Amino acid sequence: MSRFEVYSPEGLRMDGRRWNELRRFETSINTHSHAADGSSYLEQGNNKIITLVKGPTEPTLRSQLDQTKATLQISVNLTKFSKFERSKTTGSNKTERRILEIQTALVRTFEKNLMLNLYPRTIIDIEIHVLQQDGGVLGSLINGITMACIDAGIAMYDYVSGISIGLYDTTPLLDVNSLEEAAMSCVTLGVMGKSEKLSLLQVEDKIPLDRLETVLAIGIAGAHRIRDLMDESLRNHAQKRITNASKR
Amino acid sequence: MNVQDRRRILGPIEARPLAFPEVKSNSKEETAVVLSEFQAPSIQTTLLKNCNGSCIIENDKTSILSSIYGPRSTRSNLFEARCLINVTIKSTIFPTSELKELGSFLINVLESFVCLELYPKAGIDVFVNLNIEKVCDLSWYIPYIMMSIVLGLVDAGIEISDLPGCGFNDNNAICFTKNGSEVIGIWRDKGDIENESSFGDSLDACKEQYLQIKGLMANYLLSKLDNDKTK
């Protein structure tokens, strides 16, 4: 157990949120227009994530070439300075099992959502740099990728929004931070748009089966809220671009 | 706030990690001796059978062996109009990252005098083995490494536009070509550059050493040619 009071009897969490409140969510797209075809910068609470989408382009290796659809490649770079304590591992952490697992989960999520069949014989390379992490990273990664793919103009069925929910005793806590994540069991969801379809569900700890429904319910509601926030930011961005274009 | 007794964390006061006395040779004196004057090394080429060209440069404390493979076909499917050069330096004394840095520096130096366009779709691999006693920084060895690579290239029959060489003075290792009228590389690892004139002096000293080295190399090659003829 954590020595902090995770959830006070008054219904407040460590950072002052209620059980059903999201963290600050800010995102922008087209942040690295020179470096990639699509890019996004996302801040969810203290998570800071840069996502770069390169492609669809011709693959460099023959093995990456698929005649029927685009190959999706995702590389996650959790920088050494991203946590409060600098990670002590010498050398690269790219081959760490946890990272490889995250990458596979992301590829599986987005393979179903991006219309890869429209881009045969190409590769879409997604590069993610996590500059700072504070819990619920996988969910934030999903949001970042969604935004960057939209910026890259890659056809997709709908937004995928990611969120982590913790279960404290009987109360589900929406959008957990790292302290909460360490103190209780958590579920990460990837939700398709405004639907109740899940494209990702990750549970790494035990969760009572009879509580799962409430956890999923609040998670889906939170994911819908995130989808709206992403949509709003995209529309603002588009509005700005249109006014800039008409000024010329 | 969490109040704790800070004085207990440390463990015993006398706890110290194991430290071994460093084996110190009287390296300072030797360095001074070695630095002051360039010692003409012994040269020998064509001593390895399995590579296209090789050369060993030996002093009393250093033995630098270069082996050159190529021009040979590259594995890449792409068409390269020019030859690709790769330099790998091996030594147990210096850290690998420093050796890699020197390798990439030497690649750049070689690119400026090897006739790359004569060998399309090919690659030249240069391996240098440093078998040395550490008396100096890595930069001090560059003239010898350079000499060994150049003679190795000549031995391999790879066309080069000149007989370049490198001189070392005041922490500068400067590579020259065309009788010192052109610089093809400079490597400096320590010390401030006080002013231009001192740098100019060091440049001249390097050039002098380069000419000396070039003379040595030319003499060696000519005498080798004579030997081969008489045989």
Place this chain on the structure above:
Amino acid sequence: MTLSVAEKSYLYDSLASIPSIRPDGRQQHQFRPIEIYTDFLPSSNGSSRIIASDGSECIVSVKAKVVDHTIDDDLLQIEIEISGERDDSLITESCTSLFNKLLKNIDMKKLQLTKKYSFKLFIDVLVISSNSNPVSLISFGIYSSLNCTLLPKLVSNFDDLEVEELPMFHDYDLVKLEVDSPLVFVLGIVQNNIFIDPAANESEVANNGLMISWINGRTIAPMRTFALNDTNTKGFSPKLMQEGIKLVEKYAPDIANALQNI
């Protein structure tokens, strides 16, 4: 960047002419505009994000840790990661080796906390994208992140050799780290002309590149030549090196000043 033969020849001739004409109309000593943001990572002691006008971008984080300097006297550790390159690739390793040598010029005494303990700085560099040689950008990034590095304020005694205690820090007061950080300048050489900060297209035709390091009014080691491309590399006149040093010595203070004022 891939240029056609005609483009290259045009560019080469204009850069080699006297006075040399750069494609973007810059002066010999002029940098491209750069954007720098500092202190945006709250979990690091200092951080900076630097973006060149061609989209090259580099993020630097400085984290500090208290170590016993009688045991660990290596008080600066730098790690460079270049996106798209492996950790053991030639460019990453030689960049790391170069900066290890460069940072030896930093005055380590400034990191001393007490007679026994010092701060150890971990400098992590992430190059997100680079179109030309990134060393100059990295050094600017390190400069500006060290410039905004804040360290906890010591409240316990400086002399802790007699009393065995760990250093204590003030709850919220921070002290600015005052160190001089080195800058690296990349110069491109085309025939008999030398110019600072070659852009990607200029690098493509340059005969050679020169790297000069500078700290607080002094030209320091390491100094290197390195090829900016693999097709046009040639020798250059020895005079150009002195000219390069002169150029750096003349304009580096202005650049350091500009970086200082962020």
